[in-house]
Amino acid sequence: MQAMTPNRQHANEANRSMELLTRIAKGWGQRAQVKQHEPDLRYDPERPDFLEKLLPFHMHPLYQALDEHTKRQVLAAGWIIYNEKTVAIELEIVSPACQDILYENVPGLDNEWAKEIVCETLVDEAYHLLLVKNANRLTRAHRDLGHIRVPQFALVRQMQQEQARHVADWAPMLVRLSTAVVSEIFISDYLHQLSDEDSIQPLNRATVAAHRHDELAHSKIFAELTRNFYQALSSAQRSFFAETLPKSIHWFADKELDLWLDVLQQLGVRHAREMIEDCREVNQVALDRVDYSGVVRLAEDVGILDTREGLAAFQRAALI
Numbered sequence: 001m002q003a004m005t006p007n008r009q010h011a012n013e014a015n016r017s018m019e020l021l022t023r024i025a026k027g028w029g030q031r032a033q034v035k036q037h038e039p040d041l042r043y044d045p046e047r048p049d050f051l052e053k054l055l056p057f058h059m060h061p062l063y064q065a066l067d068e069h070t071k072r073q074v075l076a077a078g079w080i081i082y083n084e085k086t087v088a089i090e091l092e093i094v095s096p097a098c099q100d101i102l103y104e105n106v107p108g109l110d111n112e113w114a115k116e117i118v119c120e121t122l123v124d125e126a127y128h129l130l131l132v133k134n135a136n137r138l139t140r141a142h143r144d145l146g147h148i149r150v151p152q153f154a155l156v157r158q159m160q161q162e163q164a165r166h167v168a169d170w171a172p173m174l175v176r177l178s179t180a181v182v183s184e185i186f187i188s189d190y191l192h193q194l195s196d197e198d199s200i201q202p203l204n205r206a207t208v209a210a211h212r213h214d215e216l217a218h219s220k221i222f223a224e225l226t227r228n229f230y231q232a233l234s235s236a237q238r239s240f241f242a243e244t245l246p247k248s249i250h251w252f253a254d255k256e257l258d259l260w261l262d263v264l265q266q267l268g269v270r271h272a273r274e275m276i277e278d279c280r281e282v283n284q285v286a287l288d289r290v291d292y293s294g295v296v297r298l299a300e301d302v303g304i305l306d307t308r309e310g311l312a313a314f315q316r317a318a319l320i
Helices: 004-028 068-102 112-143 153-164 171-195 204-234 235-253 259-268 272-282 291-301 308-314
Strands: none
Touching: 004 112, 004 204, 004 308, 068 112, 068 153, 068 171, 112 204, 153 171, 153 235, 171 204, 171 235, 171 291, 204 259, 204 291, 235 291, 235 308, 259 272, 291 308
């Protein structure tokens, strides 16, 4: 029997992937959190809003020396930032990528089942926005943080800067799609840091748990969508996507220290700049805080790591 060529093998995998996406789409009504009961919105002011270990400066002596009230405010700001990152991902990255698919701008995803599952995903994402905006509204009110404004996330800024560097008309779409794939694969692990945490505000834990329930499916959806569209890209587009994917991992893993400096200064935290600059010297990008193995496996499965450009890109990014 003649051995199957890599291209034919990947094409067959894409067909199986679309069958899986079809089954996921048909099950949306049973699994989607928007179809379930909303989290209880009662607030317990005695519980912290966020996990201290998730603050990028939590080990710094200047943070440790803060009084308990200030620490409580910083933790509340951490929860607000955590949720606003969700908002940024949904509005600036995932929703526009879904629109690209619906407008048939993404090769290989112009079939009706791909469009249906993308529409379901957009409904999920809109519900997630409602969840986190409600949670932030309550946190701001109970912690007297209505004045805090969260600046642009490095994840979004770096994606937009990369989009602006390229002249090909399809480049911005592929940069956004790469960032969406990485974000949706990463975010369930990102949310798991709080979804089972009993020490924090019960409302916050319930909000994250509801969000994560959907994102576990979204992670699989975007991986399977990638298996389909990657095979339909031109040679130049494949090389471009292969080089962009590891960059997106680094953007997601950024510690957002500039953003944190801005927020700490809004809170009036003393020595905020010194604390943040000390942390910047240690590590701007915390790859140890994200599990990127799923993206590496996906790159291997679809054939990205079989290419010279893809392998070199992942090696340059210190991901393999």
